[in-house]
Amino acid sequence: MIEIQNLTKHFGPVTAVANLSLTVRPGEVLGFLGPNGAGKSTTMKMVTGYLAPDDGSVRICGHDIVSDTLAAQRTLGYLPEGAPAYGEMTPRGFLSFIAHVRQLAGEEARLAMQRAIAGAELKAVLDQPIETLSKGFRRRVGLAQAILHDPDVLILDEPTDGLDPNQKHAVRDLIRGMARDKTIVISTHLLEEVEAICTRAVIIDQGRIVADATPAELAARAPSGRLDDVFRQITTRDTAVAGAAA
Amino acid sequence: MKFLWPVFAREFKSYFATPLAFVFIMIFLFAMGAFTFYLGHFYDNGVADLSVFFGYHPWLYLFLVPALAMRLWAEERRSGTMELLLTLPVPLWATVLGKFLAAWAFAGLALLLTFPIWITVNYLGNPDNGVILASYVGSFLMAGAYLSIGACISSATSNQVIAFIVSVVVCFLFTISGSSLVLDVVRGWAPLSLVEAVSSFSFLVHFAAITSGVIDLRDLIFFFSLIGLFLYANTLIVDWRKGG
Numbered sequence: 001m002i003e004i005q006n007l008t009k010h011f012g013p014v015t016a017v018a019n020l021s022l023t024v025r026p027g028e029v030l031g032f033l034g035p036n037g038a039g040k041s042t043t044m045k046m047v048t049g050y051l052a053p054d055d056g057s058v059r060i061c062g063h064d065i066v067s068d069t070l071a072a073q074r075t076l077g078y079l080p081e082g083a084p085a086y087g088e089m090t091p092r093g094f095l096s097f098i099a100h101v102r103q104l105a106g107e108e109a110r111l112a113m114q115r116a117i118a119g120a121e122l123k124a125v126l127d128q129p130i131e132t133l134s135k136g137f138r139r140r141v142g143l144a145q146a147i148l149h150d151p152d153v154l155i156l157d158e159p160t161d162g163l164d165p166n167q168k169h170a171v172r173d174l175i176r177g178m179a180r181d182k183t184i185v186i187s188t189h190l191l192e193e194v195e196a197i198c199t200r201a202v203i204i205d206q207g208r209i210v211a212d213a214t215p216a217e218l219a220a221r222a223p224s225g226r227l228d229d230v231f232r233q234i235t236t237r238d239t240a241v242a243g244a245a246a
Numbered sequence: 247m248k249f250l251w252p253v254f255a256r257e258f259k260s261y262f263a264t265p266l267a268f269v270f271i272m273i274f275l276f277a278m279g280a281f282t283f284y285l286g287h288f289y290d291n292g293v294a295d296l297s298v299f300f301g302y303h304p305w306l307y308l309f310l311v312p313a314l315a316m317r318l319w320a321e322e323r324r325s326g327t328m329e330l331l332l333t334l335p336v337p338l339w340a341t342v343l344g345k346f347l348a349a350w351a352f353a354g355l356a357l358l359l360t361f362p363i364w365i366t367v368n369y370l371g372n373p374d375n376g377v378i379l380a381s382y383v384g385s386f387l388m389a390g391a392y393l394s395i396g397a398c399i400s401s402a403t404s405n406q407v408i409a410f411i412v413s414v415v416v417c418f419l420f421t422i423s424g425s426s427l428v429l430d431v432v433r434g435w436a437p438l439s440l441v442e443a444v445s446s447f448s449f450l451v452h453f454a455a456i457t458s459g460v461i462d463l464r465d466l467i468f469f470f471s472l473i474g475l476f477l478y479a480n481t482l483i484v485d486w487r488k489g490g
Binding site for chain 2: 045069070085093101
């Protein structure tokens with residue numbers, strides 16, 4: 001469960017996120033959409049406790065991210081933008097570090113790693129330095145890191161960016177498989193992805209929510225019935241300004 | 247401890263994942279030897295002690311320790327792992343302290359590997375091993391102080407070269423703040439108490455006190471509070487500059 005109330009963030013004169021409120025419940029897979037610079041990543045950074053909000057609050061499974069940061073972060077799996085990882089480490093070493101940091105030990109850690117490695121299909125590259133891996137494998141290492149402790153809340157910033165169609169398919173299957181009892185938010189540019197796995201689509205523009213509905217409902221708003229037409233229609237009237245903010 | 251250990255262990259191992267550890271230790275030992283035997287005329291002095299050896303430590307640390315510290319945070323910032331690290335359920339103080347202790351332990355390892363010179367001097371004569379032990383402790387503390395400065399500066403930038411150069415300059419000021427080069431600048435306008443305060447920050451003065459064989463509580467407090475101060479600043483900078 002994620003409860004976002006009146007979340008606001010300014011960077012100097014630019015308002016990146018403006019008074020954003022949103023509740024995501026277990027079982028929902030929320031597709032977070034918007035043009036570049038709309039405030040998607042900034043929102044995710046605040047929800048995961050990386051950036052402090054200027055105003056408003058975020059609660060993860062009932063824990064306030066600012067006043068009860070560690071408890072909130074414990075229930076959270078996060079794939080940051082660009083899937084950063086320590087390049088000199090192997091996926092095995094990296095995941096074992098994440099397991100230690102998350103206070104998993106012994107059998108529990110071993111099973112968690114096994115599950116994450118199988119889920120992200122990392123078996124073939126377990127002992128190669130991460131910096132030598134292809135973009136697709138690096139993304140999957142980041143994904144494995146996020147799901148390692150079987151978190152209640154998953155926040156994935158562009159989880160399928162850089163993957164080939166087969167890998168995209170596999171990651172979507174993985175997300176769909178976890179969706180039943182988890183709260184999942186994914187940001188993406190791929191509207192087909194939203195139609196494939198999301199139960200709800202939220203479009204933001206200039207830090208504000210401009211649409212919030214199921215993908216099918218949204219698509220029905222355009223005469224063509226296509227989601228990308230709706231997306232363009234909703235977000236283009238002030239693209240020039242949004243582009244400058246990016 | 248449960249938070250500190252994983253951060254410490256990862257950071258310490260990362261030195262050995264690349265040739266960095268090997269290169270650093272080789273250069274450290276080579277430079278120590280070269281300074282002591284060639285510049286310091288270790289054999290010609292005819293005295294069985296290591297004061298020449300320890301006398302060069304501040305100057306070697308001045309360049310080598312910032313090289314060790316520069317990547318601590320700048321690299322995390324540049325590669326984006328900062329965001330990963332700081333959204334893991336670990337308190338910020340534990341992350342800052344764990345990384346610092348890993349670098350300090352590595353510096354300690356390099357220092358320990360200078361033991362052949364201790365064997366040499368014991369073979370050649372009868373040195374005061376108490377003084378040598380005190381000097382090693384002092385050298386290790388001083389390395390920690392240089393490291394805390396380097397770590398703090400590294401946390402303010404994503405550029406390792408900038409982190410290195412600024413750290414060397416700041417470390418240099420702390421090293422020589424007891425010398426006339428710095429004190430003459432202050433003496434012209436500042437009250438005597440300030441001049442004394444500035445000179446009391448000198449690493450050279452505190453280190454020289456310890457290498458004379460006396461581990462004075464005041465020198466220990468000086469190095470530990472300096473480390474504490476810079477690590478606290480490190481924490482503030484990381485927290486404040488997360489978004490940038």
